Structure formats: C-alpha cells, structure tokens
Amino acid sequence: MAITASMVKELREMTGAGMMDCKKALNETNGDMDAAIEYLRKNGQAKAEKKAGRIAAEGIVMAEVRDDKTAAIVEVNSETDFVAKNAEFQGFVKAVVNQALxxxxxxxxxxxAEAWNEDASKTVKDALTEKISVIGENLSIRRFEKVVSEGCAVSYIHGGGRIGVIVDAETDVVNDEIRTCLKNVAMQVAAMSPKYVSREEVSQDYLEHEKEILLAQAKLENPNKPDNIIEKMIIGRLNKELKEICLLDQVYVQDGDLTVEKYVEKVAKENGATVTVKRFVRFETGEGIEKKQEDFAAEVAAQMGK
Structure with missing residues (x-):
C-alpha cells in the first residue's frame, strides 16, 4: 500500500512520534493505522497515546446540578472562539443544559428530536437551526450526559468552559464539606484526566494488552535480562500506569502525601460519613475534532522528498 504524507501526518499527531519513525511504522504495517500505533509503542517511539485528532474545535462545555441529585453536562461547538465568548451563544448553551437536566x-x-423546553412548538434541532441563523456561524450540539445521583453530584468547569466535569458519589451525609471534597475531586479529574474511577473498572483485556506492550518495551530496553526480572519490571510499570489512569489511585494534586482515595476517606471520617466515588464524566471542548489546518501534509511531503 502506498504511504501518503497525510497518513504520516495523522499517525504523528496521534502518537507524538517522529516523522520518519511514523513513515517506517506505516511501511512495516502496510498502512494499517492501529497496527502502526502498536508498532511504535512496542518500539518505544510513541511519546504518548494521544487522542485521535487535534483538540481544535471551538465552543464551550457547560454543566449544572440541581438539588445535589440531578446533573447534566453538554458540549456545544462553534466555528470561532469569538462566538464561543458571545453572550447569545452562551445563553443558548445554558438553555441546552436545562434541556439536558x-x-x-x-x-x-x-x-x-424532542420538544424544545423554551418553545414546545419546535424541536431541539429546530432551536439549534434558528440560533445558527441568528449568530451566522455553524453550531453543533455535540454531546450531553445526564447523571441522577443517589447520593451527591457536583460539577466543575475549568477555563471558562474548556473542560467540564461531573462527579457522582454515594454518601450518607451531604453538607458543604462533602460538596467541597467532591468539587476538589472534580478538579482532579479536570487536571489529570483519569480513564477509570478505580482498578476494579479496568478490564482484563486492557491489562493483558498493556502487559504485551510493556513486555515488548522491556525486552527491547533490557535484551540481556532474564525473564523473571523482566516480569517484575512489567508488574512495576503496570502498577505505575494504573496509578496514573485510575482516579482513586492518583496522587491528590492539592496534597502530595495523599491519594485521591485517602483524601476522600479523610474528609468522610471528619464528617462522620461514608463516601464512595461512583463515577465521573469529563468533557473537553473539541477533543477529537480537527478543524481546518495549514497544509501540513504538503510540508511533510517536502521533507520526505516526495
């Protein structure tokens, strides 16, 4: 299969690996993008497993909580940052959040397709179409999520709507201290972007897949070490990775002596409560969406000698 400059560009953005490493990976895997990512990871050339596509779309994330129990979060996109800061646009996003609640x-x-709460004669789609006409720029309601908590739900918005988080916890006490604790946990989610609440959520398939990657990396870096030593290295590296991707295992950003789990336990004990973080929702504006860029593919092609 012919490897194009645009394919190299896409792989480079997804992995952070060097341009020639990406070209080699695609050649080795006959242009299979997923296999090329695996190739780069196994050979230690992918700097990080990045989201597919650049975080480039404009717009805002907004969240709302009512009576500690019902929460909603939405992402609405616009073409420009100028419109995202516009009061007309932000008012519309607020109405979308209320709709989601x-x-x-x-x-x-x-x-x-459902009836628009502010005017039942039209649908949510109709309301969006009308707002596009008023603002004069393409808009999109990209996603929403509603959370109904049996304990306490809180929301946190970072960077004026760049990142939004909802945290839902099971708790037998709901007061200002518990709400503040959960808000701090939501800030942690915004800052550290975990994939799971706890290790119990991590699938065996994921663990086996990561072990395979780590084994390839360890053998490449330590070709003369015996298998039993390699196995111990893999366990250590996997535990380190789990501490990064599991919220409760993460080091609490506001107190490096505690994990998030220990911080929650501490606040719960101080308030005579039992608190268990059940889930979180994290939206980042434009994640995975790529808007029009400069002709970087042409630049790559020139450097590749094509």
Whole structure:
C-alpha cells in the first residue's frame, strides 16, 4: 500500500512520534493505522497515546446540578472562539443544559428530536437551526450526559468552559464539606484526566494488552535480562500506569502525601460519613475534532522528498 504524507501526518499527531519513525511504522504495517500505533509503542517511539485528532474545535462545555441529585453536562461547538465568548451563544448553551437536566433521552438523536423546553412548538434541532441563523456561524450540539445521583453530584468547569466535569458519589451525609471534597475531586479529574474511577473498572483485556506492550518495551530496553526480572519490571510499570489512569489511585494534586482515595476517606471520617466515588464524566471542548489546518501534509511531503 502506498504511504501518503497525510497518513504520516495523522499517525504523528496521534502518537507524538517522529516523522520518519511514523513513515517506517506505516511501511512495516502496510498502512494499517492501529497496527502502526502498536508498532511504535512496542518500539518505544510513541511519546504518548494521544487522542485521535487535534483538540481544535471551538465552543464551550457547560454543566449544572440541581438539588445535589440531578446533573447534566453538554458540549456545544462553534466555528470561532469569538462566538464561543458571545453572550447569545452562551445563553443558548445554558438553555441546552436545562434541556439536558429535564431529558429522558438516552442518545443525541433522540435528544435533538424532542420538544424544545423554551418553545414546545419546535424541536431541539429546530432551536439549534434558528440560533445558527441568528449568530451566522455553524453550531453543533455535540454531546450531553445526564447523571441522577443517589447520593451527591457536583460539577466543575475549568477555563471558562474548556473542560467540564461531573462527579457522582454515594454518601450518607451531604453538607458543604462533602460538596467541597467532591468539587476538589472534580478538579482532579479536570487536571489529570483519569480513564477509570478505580482498578476494579479496568478490564482484563486492557491489562493483558498493556502487559504485551510493556513486555515488548522491556525486552527491547533490557535484551540481556532474564525473564523473571523482566516480569517484575512489567508488574512495576503496570502498577505505575494504573496509578496514573485510575482516579482513586492518583496522587491528590492539592496534597502530595495523599491519594485521591485517602483524601476522600479523610474528609468522610471528619464528617462522620461514608463516601464512595461512583463515577465521573469529563468533557473537553473539541477533543477529537480537527478543524481546518495549514497544509501540513504538503510540508511533510517536502521533507520526505516526495
């Protein structure tokens, strides 16, 4: 399969690896993007496993919580940052959040088809179309999530709507101290972007896959070490990775002597409560969306001698 400059560009953005390493990986895997990512990781050339596509779209994330129990978070995109800061646009996003708080829809298609709360004669899609006409720029309701808590839900918005988080916890006490604790946990989620609440959520398939990657890396770096030593190295590296991707295992950013789990336990004990973080939702504006860029593919092609 012919390897194009745009394929190299895409792989480079996804992995952070060097351009020629990306070209080699694609050649070795006959242009299979997923296999090329695996190739780079096994050979230690991928700097980080990045999201597919650049975080480039504009817009805002907004969240709302009512009575500690019902929470909603939405992402609405615009073409420009100028519109994202516009009061008309932000008012519309606020209305979308209110819609999400009241919705029974399970997916975006159903949400867009339901009656608009501010005018039942139109749908959510109709309201969006009208707002596009008023603002004069393409807008998109990209996603929403509603959380109904049996304990306490809190929200946190970072960077004026760049990142939004909802944290849902099971707790037998709901007071200002517990709410503040959960808000701090939401800030942790915003800053550190965990994948899971705890290790119990991590699938065996994921663990086996990561072990395979770590084994390839360890053998490449330590070709003369015996297998039993390599095995210990893998266990250590996997535990380190789990501490990074599991929220409760992460070092608490506001107190490096505690994990997030120990911080929650500490606040719970001080308030005579039992608090268990059940889930979180994290939206980052534009993650995974790539808007028009400069012709970087042409630049890559020139450097590759094509």
């Amino acid at each position: 009241a919705t029974d829809s399970a997916d975006l298609d159903a949400f867009m």
